[in-house]
Amino acid sequence: MKYQRHFAFEMPAKIEFGTGIVRRLGEIVQLTCGGARALVVTDRGIVEAGIATKVTDVLDAKGIGHVLFADVQPEPDASGVEAAVELYRSGNCDVIVAVGGGSALDTGKAVSVMLTNPGHIRDYVGLARIQTPGAPLIALPTTAGTGSEATIWSVISERARGDKYGVGSAHMVPRVAICDPELTLTLPPRNTAVTGIDALAHALESYVNKATQPVSEALSERAMEMVARSLRTAVFAGDNVAARADMLLASTLAAMAFNPTRLGLAHALAMPLGAHAKIPHADVISILLPPVMRFNVSANLPKFARIAELFGEQVSHLSLRQAAEAGVRAVEQLIEDVGAPRSLGLYGVEERDLVFYAEEGMRSGNIAVNPRATSQNDLVGIMQACL
Ligand SMILES: [Fe+2]
Numbered sequence: 001m002k003y004q005r006h007f008a009f010e011m012p013a014k015i016e017f018g019t020g021i022v023r024r025l026g027e028i029v030q031l032t033c034g035g036a037r038a039l040v041v042t043d044r045g046i047v048e049a050g051i052a053t054k055v056t057d058v059l060d061a062k063g064i065g066h067v068l069f070a071d072v073q074p075e076p077d078a079s080g081v082e083a084a085v086e087l088y089r090s091g092n093c094d095v096i097v098a099v100g101g102g103s104a105l106d107t108g109k110a111v112s113v114m115l116t117n118p119g120h121i122r123d124y125v126g127l128a129r130i131q132t133p134g135a136p137l138i139a140l141p142t143t144a145g146t147g148s149e150a151t152i153w154s155v156i157s158e159r160a161r162g163d164k165y166g167v168g169s170a171h172m173v174p175r176v177a178i179c180d181p182e183l184t185l186t187l188p189p190r191n192t193a194v195t196g197i198d199a200l201a202h203a204l205e206s207y208v209n210k211a212t213q214p215v216s217e218a219l220s221e222r223a224m225e226m227v228a229r230s231l232r233t234a235v236f237a238g239d240n241v242a243a244r245a246d247m248l249l250a251s252t253l254a255a256m257a258f259n260p261t262r263l264g265l266a267h268a269l270a271m272p273l274g275a276h277a278k279i280p281h282a283d284v285i286s287i288l289l290p291p292v293m294r295f296n297v298s299a300n301l302p303k304f305a306r307i308a309e310l311f312g313e314q315v316s317h318l319s320l321r322q323a324a325e326a327g328v329r330a331v332e333q334l335i336e337d338v339g340a341p342r343s344l345g346l347y348g349v350e351e352r353d354l355v356f357y358a359e360e361g362m363r364s365g366n367i368a369v370n371p372r373a374t375s376q377n378d379l380v381g382i383m384q385a386c387l
Contacts, residue, residue, distance in 0.1 A: 015179060095138065100143075126166075130172065186238070219256050230250070232334070287342055300324075305327060
């Protein structure tokens with residue numbers, strides 16, 4: 001009965017997943033877009049970790065030329081997008097290879113569409129406003145969190161204007177996502193923890209929200225199960241390839257889940273807190289997810305009870321409400337165990353700023369799909385719980 005409602009699920013990208021699959025990058029570039037010269041978009045950390053060389057060596061082996069843009073900053077700026085577009089043009093490139101976490105991948109996606117569409121990236125804020133498909137883009141994630149390799153979203157900041165916004169379009173989904181757990185092995189424990197919680201939040205916020213649908217639900221359930229069983233291992237034993245593979249796959253599946261559904265209040269507030277308080281995205285999400293779940297639990301008891309099961313909690317002897325609350329506690333315990341941050345106060349957020357953040361948060365498209373109707377005061381209350 002519940003599946004009689006219409007839903008749509010678009011799959012614009014190809015996912016190549018596997019340990020060591022990075023070594024097939026050259027072949028994939030040639031097969032998917034005939035690329036002969038690549039703009040490699042990445043950041044300094046990836047260069048210093050030796051991952052950029054790993055990628056360019058594979059391109060060299062296939063005779064694919066490349067130009068390196070390694071200036072992506074955390075919470076990437078529109079100025080970086082413009083600089084990379086220039087480099088692509090002056091370097092006569094015909095394919096973009098983005099390597100890194102969400103910042104490098106989101107930059108690569110924005111570069112892809114700004115090569116084929118006029119104006120500034122901020123002209124396309126919101127959903128489905130880009131008219132022309134972007135330049136060919138191949139994405140290689142090195143964190144298991146944003147899932148940017150499989151989403152329609154690119155989140156860009158403009159520090160000079162104190163702005164941060166999301167641009168969503170099927171035209172900038174990478175042609176191929178090359179997901180190789182080996183590329184995530186050197187990610188330090190703290191980054192592994194917070195990005196893993198971000199991936200969990202993508203699966204969870206999509207799963208409990210009002211816009212979820214059967215394909216997203218299936219992807220979310222699988223993603224949450226894998227995070228529950230493998231995030232602790234990935235944090236505490238970073239060289240465990242099986243745990244890293246679980247986390248990378250969970251992150252990609254969670255991203256596919258939320259593409260058509262959007263997310264919830266944690267992600268609504270992540271924008272203003274990122275833009276003005278300069279808190280990294282995954283840190284905001286780790287802090288806000290527990291109070292957001294407590295706010296939402298009554299609005300969707302069956303889903304939160306199911307989350308308890310996915311986290312391995314024994315719920316058969318519990319009432320529906322008790323089981324749902326066990327789901328909230330299980331997620332909170334995971335956040336605690338992996339040492340993800342719990343306080344906005346640590347980042348200098350003060351009580352007097354909250355109304356301003358809440359006002360901006362209310363403008364997010366994630367508010368309308370949240371399982372419980374939300375007021376500006378509710379958002380203030382959620383942030384107050386984290387000061
Ligand atoms: Fe996120």
